[in-house]
Amino acid sequence: MHDTLHTRPRKPVRPSQGQRRANYLGSGLLLGSGLLWLVAHHLLPLPEFAARHPLETWAMRIHGAAALFGIAVFGSLWASHLLPAWQHGRHRASGASLAVAWLLLLLTGYGLYYVPDEDWRAPLSLVHQLAGFGLPLGLGLHVLTVRRSRRVARMTAAARP
Ligand code: HEM
Ligand code: HEM
Numbered sequence: 001m002h003d004t005l006h007t008r009p010r011k012p013v014r015p016s017q018g019q020r021r022a023n024y025l026g027s028g029l030l031l032g033s034g035l036l037w038l039v040a041h042h043l044l045p046l047p048e049f050a051a052r053h054p055l056e057t058w059a060m061r062i063h064g065a066a067a068l069f070g071i072a073v074f075g076s077l078w079a080s081h082l083l084p085a086w087q088h089g090r091h092r093a094s095g096a097s098l099a100v101a102w103l104l105l106l107l108t109g110y111g112l113y114y115v116p117d118e119d120w121r122a123p124l125s126l127v128h129q130l131a132g133f134g135l136p137l138g139l140g141l142h143v144l145t146v147r148r149s150r151r152v153a154r155m156t157a158a159a160r161p
Contacts, residue, residue, distance in 0.1 A: 011084055013081055013084045015080070015081050016080075019077060019081070022069075022073045023073050023077065024139075025069075026070035027135055027139055029062065029065075030067065030135065031135060031136055034132050036055060036059040036062075037055075037056055037063065040053040041056055071106065091145060091146055094141050094142040094146075097142075098135075098138035098139055098141075098142045101138045102135070104131040105135065108124050108125075108128035108131065111124045
């Protein structure tokens with residue numbers, strides 16, 4: 001009885017290959033377009049008579065599309081990965097940090113889009129950008145710790161007589 005409980009196969013929580021690829025693509029596009037906006041806004045010289053650099057507009061067009069795509073992927077991971085993985089109790093710290101970065105980006109992104117008072121734009125933008133840089137860090141940390149523990153588990157299983 002005791003044995004059966006321990007060897008009962010658990011519902012797999014690893015995101016499917018399609019979900020993993022979609023997640024990396026969405027995160028890459030979000031980060032890339034966010035960085036493009038920062039470069040165009042802060043580093044590129046303004047063309048004559050322009051209020052903003054044309055690349056800023058393009059960066060935000062891509063960013064908006066990537067945000068919709070990224071949120072859809074996050075939604076698909078919510079039910080099939082986050083909730084069951086949380087119940088299993090493994091990699092909670094890195095997974096939850098990544099989830100918090102996503103939620104902060106969603107909230108501050110929404111705030112930037114519908115900012116009710118222009119005074120709020122600068123602080124919202126700052127938090128958004130900080131969470132934005134947290135996204136690749138959080139994802140990298142989560143995936144690397146997951147892969148390392150999977151490698152260790154494989155080696156331990158192989159060493160068992
Ligand atoms: C509640 C928070 C989370 C927990 C507890 C958690 C836990 C886990 C666990 C246990 C695995 C290993 C699954 C296995 O190999 O069977 C995993 C893998 C993975 N997680 Fe999470 N996760 C969380 C949130 C997230 C979020 C928010 C994302 C992305 C938006 C994410 C993306 C991934 C990916 C891509 C892998 C596969 C890594 C690989 O095998 O290469 N996770 N997670
Ligand atoms: C869930 C992920 C994300 C969502 C939903 C999101 C959403 C948004 C939205 C709605 C805007 C305002 C667009 C506009 O004013 O036309 C915005 C702006 C911006 N986002 Fe994101 N974003 C996300 C991730 C990221 C990431 C990963 C970065 C990387 C640094 C980033 C950097 C920026 C920057 C620099 C701006 C312009 C800030 C400003 O107008 O002051 N975002 N984002």
